[in-house]
Amino acid sequence: MAENDKYAELFDDGHSGTEHSVHQRIRANSTIMELKKILVANRGEIPIRIFRTAHELSLQTVAVFSYEDRLSMHRQKADEAYVIGKRGQYTPVGAYLAGDEIIKIAKQHGVNMIHPGYGFLSENAGFARAVEAAGLIFVGPTGDTIDALGDKVSARTLAMKCKVPVVPGTDGPVEKFEDVKSFTDEYGFPIIIKAAFGGGGRGMRVVREQASLKDSFERATSEAKSAFGNGTVFVERFLDRPKHIEVQLLGDSHGNVVHLYERDCSVQRRHQKVVELAPAKDLPTEVRDKILDDAVKLANSVNYRNAGTAEFLVDQQNRHYFIEINPRIQVEHTITEEITGIDIVAAQIQIAAGASLQQLGLTQEHISTRGFAIQCRITTEDPAKGFSPDTGKIEVYRSAGGNGVRLDGGNGFAGAIITPYYDSMLVKCTCLASTYEIVRRKMLRALVEFRIRGVKTNIPFLGSLLTHPTFIAGNCWTTFIDDTPELFALVGSQNRAQKLLGYLGDIAVNGSSIKGQIGEPKFKGEIVIPELLDEHGKPIDTSIPCSKGWKYTLDNEGPEAFAKAVRANKGCLLMDTTWRDAHQSLLATRVRTVDLLNIAKETSYTYSNAFSLECWGGATFDVAMRFLYEDPWDRLRKMRRAIPNIPFQMLLRGANGVAYSSLPDNAIFHFCEQAKKYGVDIFRVFDALNDIDQLEVGMKAVKKAGGVLEATVCISGDLLNPHKKYTLEYYMGLIEKIVNIGTHIIGIKDMAGVLKPNAATLLVGSIRKKYPDIPIHVHTHDSAGTGVATYVACAQAGADAVDTATDSMSGMTSQPSVGALLASLEGTGLEPGLDVHHVRALDHYWAQLRLLYSPFEAGLTGPDPEVYEHEIPGGQLTNLIFQATQLGLGTQWAATKKAYEQANDLLGDIVKVTPTSKVVGDLAQFMVSNKLSYEDVLKKAKQLDFPGSVLEFFEGLMGQPYGGFPEPLRSDALRGRRKLDQRPGLTLEPMDLAKIKKDINEKFGSASECDVASYAMYPKVFEDYRKFVAKYGDLSVLPTRYFLAKPEVNEEFHVELEKGKVLILKLLAVGPLSEQTGQRDVFYEMNGEVRQVTVDDNKAAVENISRPKADSSDSSQLGAPMSGVVVEVRVHEGSEVKKGDPVAVLSAMKMEMVISAPHSGHIGSLQVKEGDSVDSQDLVCKIVKS
Secondary structure (H helix, E strand, C coil): CCCCHHHCCCCCCCCCCCCCCHHHHHHHCCCCCCCCEEEECCCCHHHHHHHHHHHHCCCEEEEEECHHHCCCHHHHHCCEEEECCCCCCCCCCHHHHCHHHHHHHHHHCCCCEEECCCCCCCCCHHHHHHHHHCCCEECCCCHHHHHHHHEHHHHHHHHHHCCCCECCECCCCECCHHHHHHHHHHHCCCEEEEECECCCCCCCEEECCHHHHHHHHHHHHHHHHHHHCCCCEEEEECCCCCEEEEEEEEECCCCCEEEEEEEEEEEEECCEEEEEEECCCCCCHHHHHHHHHHHHHHHHHCCCCEEEEEEEEECCCCCEEEEEEECCCCCCHHHHHHHHCCCHHHHHHHHHCCCCCCCCCCCHHHCCCCCEEEEEEEECEEHHHCCEECCEECCEEECCCCCCEEEEECCCCCCCEECCCCCCEEEEEEEEECCHHHHHHHHHHHHHHCEEECCCCCHHHHHHHHCCHHHHHCCCCCCHHHHCHHHHCCCCCCCHHHHHHHHHHHHHHHCCCCCCCCCCCCCCCCCCCCCCECCCCCECCCCCCCCCCHHHHHHHHCHHHHHHHHHHCCCCEEEECHHHHHHHHHHCCCCCHHHHHCCHHHHHHHCCCCCEEEEEECHHHHHHHHCCCCCHHHHHHHHHHHCCCCCEEEEECHHHCCCCCCCCHHHHHHHHHHHHHCCCCEEEECCCCCCHHHHHHHHHHHHHHCCEEEEEEECCCCCCCCCCCCCHHHHHHHHHHHHHHCCCEEEEEECCCCCCHHHHHHHHHHHHHHCCCCCEEEEECCCCCCHHHHHHHHHHHCCCEEEEECHHHCCCCCCCEHHHHHHHHCCCCCCCCCCHHHHHHHHHHHHHHHHHCHHHCCCCCCCCCCHHHHCCCHHHHHHHHHHHHHCCCHHHHHHHHHHHHHHHHHCCCCCCCCCHHHHHHHHHHHHHHCCCCHHHHHHHCCCCCCCHHHHHHHHCCCCCCCCCCCCCHHHHHHCCCCCCCCCHHHHCCCCCHHHHHHHHHHHHCCCCHHHHHHHHHCHHHHHHHHHHHHHHCCHHHCCHHHHHCCCCCCCEEEEEEECCEEEEEEEEEECCCCCCCCEEEEEEEECCEEEEEEEECCCCCCCCCCCCECCCCCCCEEECCCCEEEEEECCCCCCEECCCCEEEEEEECCEEEEEECCCCEEEECCCCCCCCEECCCEEEEEEECC
């Protein structure tokens, strides 16, 4: 049935009164032919190209389409469109090969002419004859000419008769493998096997050795039969590094033939052209003339009619060899049209209608060229995955344009569905300019303008190709792409906007997925940045970097001089912990980089006299990747640029780095090197058990990296309690060992906040007396509410620096209040040298920000002096509350705290700092969950399945505890597992950092030394983070309010991707749930343009039938390299295979691909069978190594 019957009155056959329609009047005024209607027996871009010219010639147009192509653009561009056959009658490709059905449609609807386009039936002599037998005009050569030239073997014979040079090859078609073998026995390798009936790289294989000859022959014949309906092939010698030059020909029905000059089509992949150039650059004139003359000679010898292309190879000695004549229009005809100004399709149609070349003004003396033209074929292929075709929905489509840019597109539009059934070409981009270099640059500009989202394209590869020196010089050859692996070092489009919409869409449908978040932020307005005033009440220009700060002393004079200057300072300096430990303790470490950077400039002025800014390392490192989807190294670099004047301090867990267990020493040294390089100044190094051997690893790594070393002793328990094993003598003994190894600063880390004022006086005073020249830095938590008093005692006893947090982020499990300490030290001569007005102004920002992060509040309401009993570290307490809630123990918090005390006693009263504090916490929760008492654990230890962290502690993987491990509990729990009596690092092999970098690069496309350091600390966390970023992009640019919660409908907000690039966004609607897919469509307006993303609704109860995906990190899992149909399975469950053996054959977009075994083994878990449709990376099978 006609697609557009409602427009029939506009485009009829002249028998009804439609003289007054606009379309009819336009066409009547431009009529130059008597014929009325043309059908194009093709799909994609070429019918649209032909329709445009046909309309200019006053012809009505008819499209035909397969059922699978019912949404394709070519159907809409025609005046009429008809489906080929009934649904299911033909395969997607078979529909366009159904010549009788197409002729039937043409006759039923008054068609006069049929244009075959290229591919499909364009070189089918039987179809050409059938068209003419039906009384219709075939726009192309006669059937006899197609027989003479379309068959490459016949064309080769003809060339030899005309004394046109040819490449040595078989005398005729080859059907049997034995014939191919005989040829190679005589002529040797390399050879090329080609389909005798067809082109476009289908059914073509280069064979360089005997071992692959049989398989290549079978694949070539199978592909040829699938694509062209005839599996006949022929064989010829393969020339190394030749150029591929073709000549555009036009012949009329009166015996006249002209050429439209040549094209250089040397840039190919799998013998399919990728980029074409006209005319050929730097082809010697005499060679060009010989090629043009031979092309015309061959066409004249068969009375060639219509458009065709004679193809030649030119070797490195500039000798040319005839390959074939393609008796049809070529994909790349556009560049010839651009340099000659001739509409080749118009000439085709008019010649078919009976016009002579002379009537069309196309005599050889009137044909000339101007400038250079390049055509790039933009395809939906992924170059990074071997050009595997990609399928799916085009979400965004913005094309190039402007002077000298021509686009010939098919299904290039937003919403188009790219199926696996057809050729992967999306659009042809053709550029024209006066010189080769100008047109090359114009093409690059055009490629950059494209925005195609939803499917992968080869645009990044085309960009790489056009900027390669060989292409710039114009010296490419036919295997240039295969011979040049550096072309695949791709810099693709970042697709940032669409990825960001994917995340925003997920938030709109499913809400936030950030662990620990309860509800939405209380604060939903714009956070006000405070203004700092100088002593005269005038605003300080914070856009200019602050010129005052201890960082300049450190950079100019070095770590030793810096330490001396700190010690010589008369006041007690402060380290601000707001940027790390404060939000770790109060807000589960969830504060994002963007919110730190927003207040960075003001911070650099307010804390210009600060000892340091604690802003990195510790839990912030893995949480950044794990929950905030940020790169901690990117955070460090950005903070360093924003605050150049204050020293940065990080927390380093000795031999653990920033991980939770010991790592090989080289990983720690490598990590410290990167941290120092990108902005860390002071390394506060500790060991969770105060194990001096573990601590020494980190100390040496920091010294080697050139950082300021602050070796730190961890406080555990009440120093004044005579019943505790951690006495003053214990701590002084540790400090003596640290000083003997060598440290710039002595650190005291009171993570639980149990250091009482009198204990602080005793400890700090003792250290100061024994080591008068080494700075002392004290860190505590205000869990019991005595933190300020403790700090005053520390300062009076000789401490050089203590830690505070901004008022709104202080107290309880965080650090003491900066404002309270400033007031307490006022008039003592120990003032920290900060402007209290600036400190208060800065706090206004953090007061607002804490409300923004309200979903992560632990619900603490005040101090907890009970900490002197349970000794839970401040940084752990909030996390422990959250974990208890997640485990269903939220109502048993009092029991959990009591169990923590008992767990600590069971473990031997250990020092409780990350990660040993986690061991105690895990054991406590284990006890509460299983209703185990202290005595139960001791009695049942041999039967209990203890948490992994507890077993790792008992093994000695966290070091050796002071006083040794508790026995027999240790032996009972381990039940034969190893017991280390030395530091774990001594048992670990060094990490192969070079291999890690190589593996990361292969898996994710890029790898830096910082990536290596991240992977070394947290392999799985790093990989999950990179996968998340690959899916959603860099979310660090997204304002926190929209990172944690969806916007209101029609609420406009802005996202600055980078300087000068801002997205203006607005949520329009969330669509209904699809019961079939369990998905919803989310509609956003982006910069005034409606964008749609499809999101899985995690709450939908949908039975989704899908194939498992191959895990790229598991070498035993073999995935489909592209979407397509499995046409052959060569193995079965249990089959033995060798590396490289074919497992299955996949067909997609008229191309077959063998899926080979990546290693030897036997087949397990075979997931596919013949006829199955698969998507890219669907699991085919597992190959278990023998």
